Structures are given as structure tokens and as C-alpha cells.
Amino acid sequence: MFVQSTLAPQKPVVEVTQTLPWVEKYRPQKIDELAHQEEIVNALQTSLSSGSLPHLLFYGPPGTGKTSAILAIAKQMFGPDLYKSRVLELNASDDRGINVVREKIKKFAQVAVTKYQNAQCPNFKIIILDEADSLTSDAQSALRRVIEKYTKVTRFCLICNYISKIIDPLASRCAKFRFKPISEEAHLNRLKYICEQERINCTNDAFSLLIQVSEGDLRKSITALQSTSKLHGDWISDQMVLDVAAVIPADVINQIYQSLQGTFEEVQQLSADLILEGFQPDSIIFQLFDFLLSRQEISDIKKAKIVEVLAEVDYGLVAGGNESLLILKALSSIQEILNN
């Protein structure tokens, strides 16, 4: 038997940690690890030590730590053993019509919790409704009563990007926390920490570019960092980040500006080329916006007119208008404004 076991084919050791995206790997495990959201961390710390928690409503732009915050606090409150039985996590990928609210959520909310000797562990359960802005309004109204009725044993945590999509009666039942975009400093610290852990050398320029590109979205910059390191190994410069982050290179923007001073045909040709090169119309609009506003030689009144055009086109893009027509409209209108 002894011999057999040594002869048995060795199972290939699969390093699961390697496949894990860094966003998951470096999700804060404790509430005080959360980047940048000091007020929220303080409030949650207090409720953690007192063992009481209101219903929560987290809102803010993507990648600011909403889901991380509630997951961290739930983990700290219940510990790994109780976590499964005490927390129900529902997100937009689960079916969430009114039936789910009536059955699944209600059922989970109703069950009383066993009291534990351990005074640390509070005697309630948490239901996390992630991406609550995609709940139907029927489902939201059905939730109202459920939330009140089972307050004794259940706390709800709603997470959403847009608070306007949550109906008022629901919002007024919760303590609201606004997550702000991650500041540059906190952003930098987090990225540096990850680089240290992963043994990656990253230039300062690359860091600042990552932060600039992600616009306060920590998940975006971490994903970009991981993608870049995957593609280019453990030394990262700003040029590599540019490749990954879908930013339009500065010389293309310059080229657009050049053609804006030329003829209509030039602009027409250029806008067709831009689409064919696969540049994204919305990033063209944003970067052009930044670029034109920073030009000294353009008068304020012209800038105002340009912004109006860009806003119109941006709306058109989101509303589903045709990209080549809209880009041509933007560029030719700006050309007209500049030349008058």
C-alpha cells in the first residue's frame, strides 16, 4: 500500500490563486482596509462594535467599494462559520422579479436566528441586494413592507449606482451612504500595495496614468494593472498602460485638431478613418473636449458653442444614434465654429 501511494500519478497542482482577478484577491477583508471612504468606515466601525446595524443603502459610482464594504462588514460580524447561514446575497444576475421578493427574500427574512453565547455575534441576518437599481419597481414596492416587518431578525443592504432609481419609500427606510470616487492619493496607495504584493515594478508615470484613466474607479485601474502585467511582465511603463486602457493617443487628437482647421472634405475623411481605426466615439468626444477647452487660442464664446455641440453628440451616442454620422456632425460643426 505504501508503494502504491508513491506510484500514484501526481495530480497537477493547480494554482487557483493565480487565476483569481486581483479585484477579488485584494478585496478588503476588514472594514478598515476600505480605501478612501473614511466617514463610512467610521460609521460602520461603530455599528460593528455596538453590534447594531441599520438598514443600509449604499450608492455611488462603480469601483468605489460598495460591495466590498458590505461583504467585509458581514464577514467581520459573523465570521466564516456563520456567514453562509446569515447572509443572503442577491444581485442582478439572479432572477429578481416580484416573485423572488415574495418567496426567497421573505422566507429568508422570516427565519429567526439562534442566539449564540458569543456576544460578538449580533442576532440578525443580512440580505444584500446588489445592483438594486435594476430591481423592478414592483419588486421594490413589495420590499417596503418586508423590510419593516422583519426588522427584528433581518437587516437589508441595498447597493446601487443611481439613487434616483430606488423608490422614495424604500430609500427613506435606510441609512444612506454615498461612496465618493477614490481620491488620487488613496488610489495610489492601493495600487502601490498591490504592486508590492505581486512584485511588480511600475513607473510613477504609469501609476499616474492608471489613476487618470480610471476616473476614480478603483476596479478599473486594478483590472488595467493586472492586464498590463499579464501582457508585459513585471515591469510596467506608462506606454504599456496606454495600450491597454483604450485611450486615444495624443497624436491622433492633434491630428483631429489639425484637420479642424482644414476643409470639410478633410474632416469627412478623418471621421471615417477614426471609426475604421476602431476608436471609440465617446472617448473621442471626451478627449477632444479636454483638449479644446485647454487651448488658449480659442475664445470663450467659441468654447461654449463647442461644448454645446459635444454635449448634443454625446447624448446622441448614448441614445443609439449612428456613430459615423454623429462624429462627422461633431467635427464639422466644431470646424464651422472655429472658422467663423
Added chain:
Amino acid sequence: MASKLWVDKYRPLTVDQLDYHSTLSAILERLSTSGDLPHLLFYGPSGAGKKTRVLALLNGVFGAGVNKVKCEVRNFKAGTVNVEISILQSNYHIDMTPSDVAHRDKIVVQQIIKEIGSSKNPDQRFFKVVILNQADYLTDEAQAALRRTLEKYTATTRVILICNSLCRVIAPLRSRCLSIRVPAPSADDMRKVLRKIASSENLELPMSLENKLINASNRNIRRAIMMMQTVYIQNSRLNPDASVPIPEWEKYLKEIATNVLDEQTPKSLKIVRGKLYEVLASCIPPTTVFNTLCKELVTRSDAAIKTVVVRHAADYELQMKSGSKPIVHLEAFLARFMSVYKQHSNRMNY
């Protein structure tokens, strides 16, 4: 001879066979040798080679088994209704276009990823791949559903999204994927590919025809290869004088533009209306009609009104997207053009 389409016959199967975008190929090569993939988002105009690159990448990761696909029609239960969708499946990946089922795409996306996520890959690899085509046409609900699903099943599943435009992919989804831009091939790239195909078919590709093909295909490599094969089938050689076939509807739209430019009266508008109906009845997408007409009218009108015409075209096109009857908006655009054009020429005359 039952010949295959040249587009399929000469499709590069592995990353090192890819003909152009060498920096992009280098990235794909590195991705495929690392053995692990992030979620990917390929974007670029049609006929740039997005799908080819995705399949080549998978070939690099999983080996040739990826190319053995079977087509299947799957049923999904959504409450009381059944949703049917056809998918291509190999041992390693599933390839589908969820937008085929219109507003029910959310159910398909959720269920298929859950299903894949819960079964293991037969190989020692620990993940399978789901390719979602036309990701920009997914409904908002389906895209929202993808967000958490992507994170949850990340240990067993990688998703590759393919789309023409990033604008309509929601930001939370974009931030979860590595975006890869696939630009349309340049004229030189296309020249190289066309020549390569011609020489493997033992044909001579005359310079004049080559230029015609490149100009007419608007940097769409698939269209260029198809056109070349069409010329070959019609003439049984690559005739230098052969005219590159222009689609019927394009000629027809040019005619409409001529009508509008010749006469700006209600009578002429009525004639044009009949023609527009015909174009739409032959299933030309109204957006294409807008694009072609706008381009045609702009080139043939005075420099002073070009910008205005473009602006109106874009506005009416946008209006059409939220409206229901394309014909109304097309006609409105032409009527508007007539008025702009006439006013301008009156001003010029007096």
C-alpha cells in the same frame, strides 16, 4: 468543384498566421502562452478580423480542439415562455449571439454562464470560455446581469465579448474586461492578404483590380475577399477590367440623391418617397440609407451648406432610433435637405 468560400478557406487559425496588426498579435501570443485569460472585450469595425483573432487566441490556449464545433439549438425556460437559440459549441467554448432573442437575452446569458460555470472543463485547464457576439446589442438588463455573473463564475469561466462599438456597453462591464481594439486593416495590409490568397489559388491579381477591390470594400477585409471571389466566379479569372460589383441598392440611392438635387418640389418628394419605400422593402437598414444618402448629398452640394446637411442627417437619424417608422424620418431629412438646398441656391442667385 464544390469550393469553400475564400473567406473561410483562408481564415488564419492560429495567432502566428494572422496577417496584420503585428503588435496586437504579439499581445495575443503572450496571452495564449500565459495559459490564463482575463475576461476580454474585442471591439472594432466589422470585417476587421475580431472573430478570427478570438478564435486564434482560443486555439493558442486550448489547441486545435477548439475548431471542432457542433451546432446546437438550445431551449431556455423563461417563466412560461420558451426561448430558443442556436449556439456553436466545442469542448472548450461556447459561441453565441444572445441578441438574437431580443429582449429575452438576459435569461440566455444568465443560464448559459451558470451552466458552464458549474461544469468542469474536460481538459486539465480550469476554465471554459463563453463568446458573446454583438455585445453592444445586448439589452441593458442582460448587461447588468453579466456584471456579477462575471465575477462569481470567474474561477471556471472566461467571457469574451465582441462588439462594434464600446459606447453601448455599460461602464461596469467595461471595467471588468480587458479591452482590445481591432482596427480595420490598412490598404497595404489588405493588399498583402489579397495577394496571398490569389497566389495560393494560382491566380494573377492585376494591380488595377486590386486597387478597385481595396477602394470599394471600405477597409472591410471580408467584403474585399468576397468581391474578389465574385469577380473570379464571373470571369473565371481575375480580369483587370472587371467592374467590382456595386450593390444594386447603392446605385438606387445615388439615383434618389440625383432626384433630390435636380428638383426641390413636393412632386419630386413624392417620387422619392416611392423609391425610399422600395429600398426599405428590400431590407436595407435605414441607418445605412441615411449614411449613404448623407455622403452622396454632401459631396454634391455647396461647401457652405455641408455642415448643416450633416447635422440634419445625424439629428433625423437619432430621431428615427427612438421613433417607430423609419420612412417618416428619411423623408423628413430629404424634405429638410431640399429646403436648405433651395434657400441656399436662391441666395446665391440674387
